[in-house]
Amino acid sequence: MFRNHEFLHRRYTLEGYSIAQISEEISSSKEAVRKALKQFKIPIREPSQHHGHPSQAKFGTRLSAGKLQKNKRELDVIATINQLKAQGLSLRQIAKILTNLKVSTKNGAASWHPQMIKRIIDMSASEGRS
Missing domain, CATH: 1.10.10 (Arc Repressor Mutant, subunit A)
Structure with a gap:
Protein backbone atom coordinates (compact mmCIF):
# COMPACT_ATOMS: atom_id res chain seq x y z
CA MET A 1 0.00 0.00 0.00
CA PHE A 2 2.71 2.52 0.89
CA ARG A 3 4.15 2.04 -2.59
CA ASN A 4 0.88 3.26 -4.09
CA HIS A 5 0.96 7.00 -4.82
CA GLU A 6 -2.82 7.38 -4.90
CA PHE A 7 -3.27 5.65 -1.51
CA LEU A 8 -0.58 7.76 0.16
CA HIS A 9 -1.84 11.00 -1.37
CA ARG A 10 -5.41 10.29 -0.27
CA ARG A 11 -4.53 9.24 3.28
CA TYR A 12 -1.79 11.78 4.01
CA THR A 13 -2.82 14.86 2.03
CA LEU A 14 -6.59 14.67 1.68
CA GLU A 15 -7.63 12.78 4.83
CA GLY A 16 -4.92 14.21 7.09
CA TYR A 17 -3.57 10.92 8.45
CA SER A 18 -0.17 11.13 10.10
CA ILE A 19 2.81 9.03 9.02
CA ALA A 20 2.37 7.01 12.21
CA GLN A 21 -1.32 6.37 11.47
CA ILE A 22 -0.54 5.23 7.92
CA SER A 23 2.32 2.98 9.06
CA GLU A 24 0.06 1.38 11.66
CA GLU A 25 -2.73 0.85 9.12
CA ILE A 26 -0.47 -0.93 6.63
CA SER A 27 1.76 -2.65 9.22
CA SER A 28 4.92 -0.92 8.06
CA SER A 29 7.55 1.27 9.65
CA LYS A 30 7.15 5.04 9.83
CA GLU A 31 10.47 5.43 8.02
CA ALA A 32 9.23 3.31 5.07
CA VAL A 33 6.13 5.49 4.79
CA ARG A 34 8.24 8.68 5.05
CA LYS A 35 10.56 7.42 2.28
CA ALA A 36 7.58 6.58 0.05
CA LEU A 37 6.13 10.07 0.58
CA LYS A 38 9.46 11.59 -0.47
CA GLN A 39 9.73 9.21 -3.43
CA PHE A 40 6.30 10.31 -4.68
CA LYS A 41 7.19 13.97 -3.98
CA ILE A 42 4.33 14.36 -1.51
CA PRO A 43 5.29 17.29 0.78
CA ILE A 44 5.87 16.16 4.36
CA ARG A 45 4.19 18.27 7.05
CA GLU A 46 6.17 19.76 9.91
CA PRO A 47 6.07 17.51 13.00
CA SER A 48 4.52 20.29 15.09
CA GLN A 49 1.74 20.94 12.57
CA HIS A 50 -1.66 19.70 13.70
CA HIS A 51 -2.52 16.67 11.58
CA GLY A 52 -6.15 16.30 12.59
CA HIS A 53 -7.85 13.18 13.81
CA PRO A 54 -9.69 11.43 10.99
CA SER A 55 -11.69 9.46 13.53
CA GLN A 56 -13.19 12.66 14.95
CA ALA A 57 -15.21 15.10 12.89
CA LYS A 58 -14.14 18.76 12.89
CA PHE A 59 -15.96 21.14 15.19
CA GLY A 60 -19.18 22.12 13.42
Whole structure:
Protein backbone atom coordinates (compact mmCIF):
# COMPACT_ATOMS: atom_id res chain seq x y z
CA MET A 1 0.00 0.00 0.00
CA PHE A 2 2.71 2.52 0.89
CA ARG A 3 4.15 2.04 -2.59
CA ASN A 4 0.88 3.26 -4.09
CA HIS A 5 0.96 7.00 -4.82
CA GLU A 6 -2.82 7.38 -4.90
CA PHE A 7 -3.27 5.65 -1.51
CA LEU A 8 -0.58 7.76 0.16
CA HIS A 9 -1.84 11.00 -1.37
CA ARG A 10 -5.41 10.29 -0.27
CA ARG A 11 -4.53 9.24 3.28
CA TYR A 12 -1.79 11.78 4.01
CA THR A 13 -2.82 14.86 2.03
CA LEU A 14 -6.59 14.67 1.68
CA GLU A 15 -7.63 12.78 4.83
CA GLY A 16 -4.92 14.21 7.09
CA TYR A 17 -3.57 10.92 8.45
CA SER A 18 -0.17 11.13 10.10
CA ILE A 19 2.81 9.03 9.02
CA ALA A 20 2.37 7.01 12.21
CA GLN A 21 -1.32 6.37 11.47
CA ILE A 22 -0.54 5.23 7.92
CA SER A 23 2.32 2.98 9.06
CA GLU A 24 0.06 1.38 11.66
CA GLU A 25 -2.73 0.85 9.12
CA ILE A 26 -0.47 -0.93 6.63
CA SER A 27 1.76 -2.65 9.22
CA SER A 28 4.92 -0.92 8.06
CA SER A 29 7.55 1.27 9.65
CA LYS A 30 7.15 5.04 9.83
CA GLU A 31 10.47 5.43 8.02
CA ALA A 32 9.23 3.31 5.07
CA VAL A 33 6.13 5.49 4.79
CA ARG A 34 8.24 8.68 5.05
CA LYS A 35 10.56 7.42 2.28
CA ALA A 36 7.58 6.58 0.05
CA LEU A 37 6.13 10.07 0.58
CA LYS A 38 9.46 11.59 -0.47
CA GLN A 39 9.73 9.21 -3.43
CA PHE A 40 6.30 10.31 -4.68
CA LYS A 41 7.19 13.97 -3.98
CA ILE A 42 4.33 14.36 -1.51
CA PRO A 43 5.29 17.29 0.78
CA ILE A 44 5.87 16.16 4.36
CA ARG A 45 4.19 18.27 7.05
CA GLU A 46 6.17 19.76 9.91
CA PRO A 47 6.07 17.51 13.00
CA SER A 48 4.52 20.29 15.09
CA GLN A 49 1.74 20.94 12.57
CA HIS A 50 -1.66 19.70 13.70
CA HIS A 51 -2.52 16.67 11.58
CA GLY A 52 -6.15 16.30 12.59
CA HIS A 53 -7.85 13.18 13.81
CA PRO A 54 -9.69 11.43 10.99
CA SER A 55 -11.69 9.46 13.53
CA GLN A 56 -13.19 12.66 14.95
CA ALA A 57 -15.21 15.10 12.89
CA LYS A 58 -14.14 18.76 12.89
CA PHE A 59 -15.96 21.14 15.19
CA GLY A 60 -19.18 22.12 13.42
CA THR A 61 -19.73 18.68 11.91
CA ARG A 62 -20.68 15.26 13.20
CA LEU A 63 -20.29 11.75 11.88
CA SER A 64 -23.60 10.00 11.32
CA ALA A 65 -23.80 6.62 9.58
CA GLY A 66 -20.27 7.17 8.28
CA LYS A 67 -21.12 10.52 6.65
CA LEU A 68 -20.22 14.03 7.77
CA GLN A 69 -23.20 16.22 8.57
CA LYS A 70 -23.51 19.75 9.92
CA ASN A 71 -23.85 20.06 13.68
CA LYS A 72 -26.21 23.02 14.27
CA ARG A 73 -25.26 23.51 17.93
CA GLU A 74 -21.55 23.59 17.11
CA LEU A 75 -22.10 25.88 14.12
CA ASP A 76 -23.89 28.28 16.50
CA VAL A 77 -20.89 28.12 18.86
CA ILE A 78 -18.54 28.88 15.95
CA ALA A 79 -20.67 31.92 15.02
CA THR A 80 -20.59 33.10 18.65
CA ILE A 81 -16.81 32.67 18.86
CA ASN A 82 -16.34 34.69 15.66
CA GLN A 83 -18.67 37.43 16.92
CA LEU A 84 -16.80 37.67 20.23
CA LYS A 85 -13.44 37.78 18.42
CA ALA A 86 -14.77 40.52 16.09
CA GLN A 87 -15.72 42.52 19.21
CA GLY A 88 -12.04 42.44 20.21
CA LEU A 89 -12.13 39.83 22.97
CA SER A 90 -9.00 37.76 23.53
CA LEU A 91 -8.88 33.98 23.08
CA ARG A 92 -8.65 33.61 26.87
CA GLN A 93 -11.72 35.82 27.41
CA ILE A 94 -13.74 33.85 24.84
CA ALA A 95 -12.73 30.55 26.45
CA LYS A 96 -13.76 31.86 29.86
CA ILE A 97 -17.15 33.03 28.55
CA LEU A 98 -17.92 29.66 26.94
CA THR A 99 -16.84 27.83 30.11
CA ASN A 100 -18.99 30.10 32.30
CA LEU A 101 -21.97 29.57 30.00
CA LYS A 102 -21.42 25.80 30.40
CA VAL A 103 -21.04 25.25 26.65
CA SER A 104 -19.48 21.83 26.22
CA THR A 105 -16.56 21.19 23.88
CA LYS A 106 -16.56 18.66 21.02
CA ASN A 107 -15.49 15.97 23.49
CA GLY A 108 -18.05 17.01 26.09
CA ALA A 109 -15.54 18.74 28.37
CA ALA A 110 -16.87 21.52 30.57
CA SER A 111 -13.97 23.95 30.18
CA TRP A 112 -12.54 25.63 27.12
CA HIS A 113 -8.88 26.38 26.46
CA PRO A 114 -7.71 29.41 24.44
CA GLN A 115 -5.93 27.08 21.98
CA MET A 116 -9.27 25.40 21.19
CA ILE A 117 -10.72 28.81 20.40
CA LYS A 118 -7.76 29.64 18.14
CA ARG A 119 -8.15 26.37 16.19
CA ILE A 120 -11.86 27.00 15.68
CA ILE A 121 -11.24 30.59 14.52
CA ASP A 122 -8.47 29.45 12.16
CA MET A 123 -10.61 26.59 10.80
CA SER A 124 -13.64 28.80 10.23
CA ALA A 125 -11.50 31.47 8.53
CA SER A 126 -9.99 28.88 6.17
CA GLU A 127 -13.48 27.61 5.36
CA GLY A 128 -14.88 31.10 4.86
CA ARG A 129 -17.17 31.09 7.93
CA SER A 130 -15.72 34.09 9.73
